[in-house]
Amino acid sequence: MADPNPGCASRGPSRRGVLSGILVALLLAAPITACGKDTTEPAATDNELTLVLDFVPNAVHAGIYRAIEAGYYADEGINLTVIEPGETSDPVKLVGSGQADIGLADPTDLATARARGVDVGAILAILQRPAGGLITRRDSDVNRPKDLETRSVGVTGVASDQAVLRTLVESDDGDLGQVRVVTVGFNGAQALAAGRVDGFIGFIAADAAQIEASGTRVRSFPLDEYGGPAYPGLVAFASPAFVEGNAELVNGFIDATTRGYEDTIEDPDKALDALVGANEGLDRPLSSRTLEGYLSMFTNPDGGFGEIDPAAISQLLGWLTANGIVEKGQVTADELILP
Numbered sequence: 001m002a003d004p005n006p007g008c009a010s011r012g013p014s015r016r017g018v019l020s021g022i023l024v025a026l027l028l029a030a031p032i033t034a035c036g037k038d039t040t041e042p043a044a045t046d047n048e049l050t051l052v053l054d055f056v057p058n059a060v061h062a063g064i065y066r067a068i069e070a071g072y073y074a075d076e077g078i079n080l081t082v083i084e085p086g087e088t089s090d091p092v093k094l095v096g097s098g099q100a101d102i103g104l105a106d107p108t109d110l111a112t113a114r115a116r117g118v119d120v121g122a123i124l125a126i127l128q129r130p131a132g133g134l135i136t137r138r139d140s141d142v143n144r145p146k147d148l149e150t151r152s153v154g155v156t157g158v159a160s161d162q163a164v165l166r167t168l169v170e171s172d173d174g175d176l177g178q179v180r181v182v183t184v185g186f187n188g189a190q191a192l193a194a195g196r197v198d199g200f201i202g203f204i205a206a207d208a209a210q211i212e213a214s215g216t217r218v219r220s221f222p223l224d225e226y227g228g229p230a231y232p233g234l235v236a237f238a239s240p241a242f243v244e245g246n247a248e249l250v251n252g253f254i255d256a257t258t259r260g261y262e263d264t265i266e267d268p269d270k271a272l273d274a275l276v277g278a279n280e281g282l283d284r285p286l287s288s289r290t291l292e293g294y295l296s297m298f299t300n301p302d303g304g305f306g307e308i309d310p311a312a313i314s315q316l317l318g319w320l321t322a323n324g325i326v327e328k329g330q331v332t333a334d335e336l337i338l339p
Contacts, residue, residue: 067260171227
């Protein structure tokens, strides 16, 4: 579940996504300095910075596009290039290899990357809660995770999906062995709406909005409300070497991005204008409904944006270890959060 972007997990690749996949392929094949940059801000700033999104632009990125439109990155002397990944593994590949500067990802991806020896760590929290969980139809009789026994659940095939499903069912004293697991890729929303599965593991804010926009009401079971860790579900990350060598640039990125999300929280419509204006083809009503689902997730209980709580990362790592996704001691919270 951690691989796709929490904004559009069940969307198929758009033409823009295919084109950006070609750009990512070029970046992976050659040093980034050899690739032409289609910058999103005027070139009057001093420092080039490349940001690789976790998926195609969507409501979870509204604060970034608000910061671009408002000139917050330019205020920090940053000329920002935003790249859409062709595959969900691209952000870690590009940032880990030094071919891009900053990426967005679920910390689960960072933990598994560090376990493989890829030196990356989080610098800013975009979401303060995990984005995923179980989604079912409201007109079904699945009223709690235990009710999935003898029923079918769609998963993408990513290892963490099985961990999410196990956590949800077993936290409700259910028997995972009685659940029929069906691999549906990133088509869980379509499979649920068509009645091919009784539920699926997906991204609640995005997938629930998408399904309900088609006329099917849903019921959602967030991971952190059913036995799972309460960790930041989307973070900006970089390599320690890049952060150490570009402290002023990284701090400028953090400050500008924070301003963009603070604007988004205060005036969602203005941020949606920036997002939709910069990304032709986005459905504004659907994006608005999706953003409604994310707004409360942008801030911690104290109302602050961006903080990464080491205790929350430790909780995530414990969950990953318990589910066999990383080995005990392979990754620590101190390694996963960069100063």
